[in-house]
Amino acid sequence: MPSDVPDIPVPAQPAYPYKADGVRLRPILPADVRAVNAYRSLPEVARYLPHPPQAMADTELSVSAMVSQQNFTTPGQWLDLAVEHGPSAEVVGEVVLKWDAENWQRGEIGFVFSSDVQGQGVAFAACTAALDMAFEHFSWHRVEGICDARNNKSAALMTRLGMRLEATFVEADWSKGEWITLRHYAILKREWSLLRGHDLPNTTYRTQHAKK
Numbered sequence: 001m002p003s004d005v006p007d008i009p010v011p012a013q014p015a016y017p018y019k020a021d022g023v024r025l026r027p028i029l030p031a032d033v034r035a036v037n038a039y040r041s042l043p044e045v046a047r048y049l050p051h052p053p054q055a056m057a058d059t060e061l062s063v064s065a066m067v068s069q070q071n072f073t074t075p076g077q078w079l080d081l082a083v084e085h086g087p088s089a090e091v092v093g094e095v096v097l098k099w100d101a102e103n104w105q106r107g108e109i110g111f112v113f114s115s116d117v118q119g120q121g122v123a124f125a126a127c128t129a130a131l132d133m134a135f136e137h138f139s140w141h142r143v144e145g146i147c148d149a150r151n152n153k154s155a156a157l158m159t160r161l162g163m164r165l166e167a168t169f170v171e172a173d174w175s176k177g178e179w180i181t182l183r184h185y186a187i188l189k190r191e192w193s194l195l196r197g198h199d200l201p202n203t204t205y206r207t208q209h210a211k212k
């Protein structure tokens with residue numbers, strides 16, 4: 001950890017909706033529950049997610065947890081952002097950023113999208129916006145992404161984003177009744193800066209508090 005940075009900086013909340021390339025990212029709202037359930041309930045969408053296809057009651061619990069966590073205040077938290085696409089305000093997917101609990105300049109990205117918008121570059125646009133947010137707004141140094149080795153669409157998306165396959169962990173986790181092999185991807189801030197073609201600031205944190 002560089003010595004000239006605060007121990008645990010607290011980022012300011014981005015201005016929402018966070019707009020980019022035809023998509024808008026914003027915090028999940030209680031009213032989104034039906035739209036979220038429409039895709040989280042599908043077996044093909046849930047296939048490589050940690051949970052089974054969700055009943056409405058499960059989605060209500062998930063959305064309520066997301067609503068209660070709408071900005072980063074402490075490392076280890078998750079920020080689950082709804083994605084809107086085109087003229088509609090209906091949620092078509094989610095991008096989640098997880099702030100690493102141990103190293104405040106590191107995080108993880110996750111994503112889930114409705115089958116209706118898959119195969120169109122919507123997930124790519126939303127994840128690009130989320131990585132911009134992670135590197136430019138939260139000033140992370142490194143973002144990681146993990147997928148089931150059989151999840152070719154997830155692997156293709158992370159590769160398309162410029163993330164590097166760094167490791168394959170064979171039968172490293174137990175999920176849905178079987179051992180699963182995990183692929184770990186990552187990208188650094190300087191690599192994202194090169195891909196995006198502009199310099200990124202070293203830090204954008206406005207407030208901080210020290211914790212020993």
Ligand SMILES: CC(C)(COP(=O)(O)OP(=O)(O)OC[C@H]1O[C@@H](n2cnc3c(N)ncnc32)[C@H](O)[C@@H]1OP(=O)(O)O)[C@@H](O)C(=O)NCCC(=O)NCCS
Pocket residue numbers: 044045046048049111112113114117118119120121122123124125146147148151153154156157160
């Ligand atoms: C993983 C997931 C988000 C990928 O979504 P996706 O729509 O395939 O991803 P992209 O947005 O990158 O779209 C890529 C496709 O759109 C096409 N495309 C069209 N326009 C495009 C554009 N402007 N930019 C990028 N891709 C574009 C690409 O050619 C590609 O097509 P292909 O699949 O035929 O090769 C999606 O499959 C999903 O939600 N799965 C279920 C949940 C899940 O498994 N999440 C990951 C857990 S680790």
